[in-house]
Amino acid sequence: MHVSHLTLHAFRSYAELEVPLTPGVTAFVGRNGQGKTNIVEAIDYLSRLSSHRVASDAPLVKQGSEQAVVRAAVVKDGRTALLEVEINPGRSNRARVNRSPLPRARELVGLVRTVLFSPEDLALVKGDPGERRRFLDDLLVLRAPRLAGVRADYDKVLKQRNALLKNALGRGGRARGGDEYFDSTLAVWDEQLVRLGAELVVERARLVEELGPRLAEAYAAVAKDAGRNDAAVRYQPSVSHEPVEADGPPRRDGVARMFHVELERRRPEERQRGITLVGPHRDELALSVGTLPVKGYASHGESWSFALALRLASYELLRADGDDPILILDDVFAELDVDRRDRLAELVAPAEQVLVTAAVDADVPEVLSGARIEVRREEP
Template sequence: MYVSHLTLHDFRSYATAEVPLEPGVTAFVGRNGQGKTNLVEAIDYLSRLSSHRVAADAPLIRSGAERAVVRAAVVRDGRTAILEVELVPGKANRARVNRAALPRARDIVGLVRTVLFSPEDLTLVKGDPSDRRRFLDDLLVLRAPRLAGVRSDYDRILKQRNSLLKTAGAARRGSSSQEAALSTLGVWDDHLARTGAELLAQRLALVDALAPYVGKAYETVARGATRDDAEIGYRASLDLAGATDRDDLARLLLAEVERRRNDELDRGISLVGPHRDELVLTLGHGAGESLPVKGYASHGESWSFALALRLASYDLLRSDGDDPILILDDVFAELDTERRAQLAELVAGAEQVLVTAAVGADVPPALAGTRYAVAGGEITRES
């Protein structure tokens, strides 16, 4: 799988841009603020319908423009499809495949698959649990695009349920309509348990599938490490008692929701469910001792673990049958010479690798290929 052409209209800094691409390595080189990351961000957006740099879509639309369009020709098994997303402020985005409109924008997710490395990846290790949950859910959806709907449904259910908890909690403290709010809340408890159980079951299976790839990747990128040093696990907001079946998980979730009812009413938020879970990252430090990466790992170990998570994602997606597009966004400037060379050698054989760098010297020799200079909104292919 690779992108053979990228077209942008009013996306980020570009009023318009046309970039032909090829399999193999393509590097975009230019000083910070010239627009090189905007190009690879657009391709990654087509994959996930979200940006690795901002939480909302509004910053992706060029200042003063009414909408933005990202269009890419994607080649898979010798066949080309034209994928397009239109971003419209304050309205639902629209998506098309070969000019035909899709019922929902999220139906385009997974038609092109990317794995993106960036300096922001440190948040996977040092950031909040929500960053690690997002990492898992993004990977879930790339592997099984139908789960975009499950993820969206769960977010909607959670928002509605939290609103009811606030209403019921206020009613319990002297306001009216407590009985009605509690009655309605029971319906949303069932929705939360059922949809949350599906998301939870998928996450548990994903962590099991991903874990051996993480150990292998960490051994490769961390000096002197073994594949047993880096481990990942899943910590739920309730005792799962070893359950992995969706129906069993739904029953456990519903029982725990009912047990925590008073706490939830007091606080006005949902305290049970996948939104409270954590992807646990640990490192062995000798003598069989494993410690959380966050708070205990050095800067170099944290970087190695973040790289291992991305490399593991790539290997897992690749095991599903397709080479994802690898995007290395300004990542080499953050790595020492040895890690640069190691990462470059690991990814050089991918079907398509897109690299951004402030200076050409940051791109390792193993990733020699097509190079574009990006400056002042102009994208120029170098000979």
């Protein structure tokens, strides 16, 4: 899979941009602030309908414009599809495939697959649990796009349930119980929260089980003197679950049953605090090197190696599904020492398409020789 042409309209710093691309390595080279990252960010956005740099869509639209358009010709198995998303901050985004509108923009997710490496990846190991949950869910959705709907619906239910708890608490503590309307409405949200949340827990657990061996191999490849048993990843749901077998993945009915039990157990605390304390939004992805957690114990170099290994493991997992994802390395080589830079470059070089951004040519390892595009911001 590769992108053969990219078109941008009012996206970030670009009023209009046309970029022809080829398989293999393409490096976008230019000083900081020239718009290199904006180009690769657009391709990654088509893959996930979210940005690795900002939490909302508004910053993606060029100042003075109401909407942005990202359009890419994507080649897979010799056939080309034209994918397009219209970004409308404050309104629903719209998507098209071969000029035909899709019922929902999220149906575009997964039609092109990307794995992006960036300086922000250090937050995967050093940041809060939300960064790791996002990493898991983004990978889940790329592998099974239908889960984008499950995740979106779960977020909506969670928001409604939290609003109910908070509003009741604000009415002088009526959330303590004894309010029939409150109790019946909470029960409705509980059922939906459990149904959607149990599916997410099960899918996350299965994903981590598949990711683990690939992470260990990737860490051994990028970390100096590391072995295949040094790095590990473990899913820690806020809801206990019952596995199919002793070491197998959980079953949805078992997760749902324990979800209900945990909601009941923590209900007094939820009513007192006015917030939902149980569910996938409270889960953690535990990362460790040897017997110690990465966060708080790993060196800066070990943390970088682990972050790279998470991305490489994602790439291998997506490849195992039958697609060779587009690899995007956004200004990442400047953050690495020579050993890690060379190891990473050798590992990604065989990919069908690799897109690199760098401030200077010297930041791009020799093994990633290929097309070079100079990026220079046009003065108004």
